Amino acid sequence: MEQRSGTGGMAGQEVGELTDALRDLGSEAREAVGRLAEQLELERRMEESPMAVLGVAAAAGFVLGGGLWPVLRPFLKAAVRTALSPANLLAIGAAVGAMRAAQGRDDGSETTAGSASGETH
Structure with a gap:
């Protein structure tokens, strides 16, 4: 019976590590998107020409959606x-x-x- 609880503990520990890794990955992805938006000056471009940004976003969605x-x-x-x-x-x-x-x-x-x-x- 002790081996089963030890195995369950290891599985729980692995799930916890996986959850932590996914959380870290999510935060890194948010940071990368923020850096990309800063480099592309996305907010300024949205204010200056919102239709162009909307067109680029629509084209990207069209291509990623299967075209x-x-x-x-x-x-x-x-x-x-x-x-x-x-x-x-x-x-x-x-x-x-x-x-x-x-x-x-x-x-x-x-x-x-x-x-x-x-x-x-």
């Missing part, structure tokens, strides 16, 4: 589904094959065919 991804996602998914449909894949394959065949004729087939059948043109 246009929630709006564009359904369109992108539909475009990918359409492009990867079997009919479109066959059409893409046929177009690639036709392009390769046309390149083959342009590279060497036409010169030999042109010399052999030059009189027919």
Whole structure:
């Protein structure tokens, strides 16, 4: 029974240390934000041009909130589904094959065919 109370005491001590560490981290974060606000002269900028500061804050929130991804996602998914449909894949394959065949004729087939059948043109 003594071991259980010792284990519980160690867990309580670890929780206390964790709480202290989180409290210290919170105070350091508040100090860092305060220093950043002083360096950026945030209060002066808010008084001089509040709309610019509001615009920067809105843009930061937009980017951190996901930006246009929630709006564009359904369109992108539909475009990918359409492009990867079997009919479109066959059409893409046929177009690639036709392009390769046309390149083959342009590279060497036409010169030999042109010399052999030059009189027919």
